[in-house]
Amino acid sequence: MGQRVAYEDVASDADIVAWSREYCRDVRREWGVDVRFDLVEWEVSARAKRRAAAVKRPTLPDAAVGEPYDWERLEGADGRPLPCTLSLTREAFEAFDRTEWEATLRHELVHVEQYQRDGTTDHGRAFRERAADLDTDVHCPAFADPKYVLSCVACGDLVARRYRDCKLVRERERYRSDCCGAELALD
Ligand SMILES: [Zn+2]
Ligand SMILES: [Zn+2]
Incomplete structure (x- = not known):
């Protein structure tokens, strides 16, 4: 692990990941979100999509939000959730101020928490409750045109x-x- 990157100094894609990952670790510690980061991969998407961030995950046919997924039954997974990827959009990082970016990351952490427990995630009632706990929005954050x-x-x-x-x-x-x-x- 390298040195912590200051928010003001974030420049490269690697910096965006490093800063965001550290922030998410703080959120886990301080807000009690139940996420295994060893099973989370990170990427920065350069494509100018309207979505600020997204969790990419495998589709598991029998998974349902609210029903803990039996990861044991997946061959070769030894009971651990399959990895998912937290994909961050560079243009959103540039468009948002720090408060908005932090709220975006907390929104995505709710998705990761749901996925790692239930094998899937959505924006239903359970999501709304967790989003409220973590003081973030239910809607996937979008971003606007350059200023x-x-x-x-x-x-x-x-x-x-x-x-x-x-x-x-x-x-x-x-x-x-x-x-x-x-x-x-x-x-
Ligand atoms: Zn979402
Ligand atoms: Zn010219």
Whole structure:
């Protein structure tokens, strides 16, 4: 395990995972969520989907929310839940402020908790109750259009999209476009 990444310093996909994983461990400790992290894989999705995050999991034919799943009967699983993947969307991390991102992670942790116990997960009554315990939303968080669009003043090409005020936006006069070496315009 590396050093803890400060929220303000998160830049790469690896940082997003590292920070989010640490936050989720804090949530388990402080809010008592029943999740096995050794059976959770992490990924960052670069595709601009509207979903901020998602839990990818196998479909188990006889699983039902509210009925603990008998993981023993799965061949080769030795009683442990099959791994699931917590998929985080980079653009959502950039679009959200810290409070919103933390709530997103708690929403996904409710899904992981349900899946690891019951073999499946949904947004039904049990989910609503747990979401309330964890002070998060029932709806899968979505994210909006970028707030700042930077383009090259010479050719008009898109240089970057940003969802919040950042160094590139604030100090844009110090940056030049890759295409023309020209100044950046804020649309
Ligand atoms: Zn959800
Ligand atoms: Zn240009």
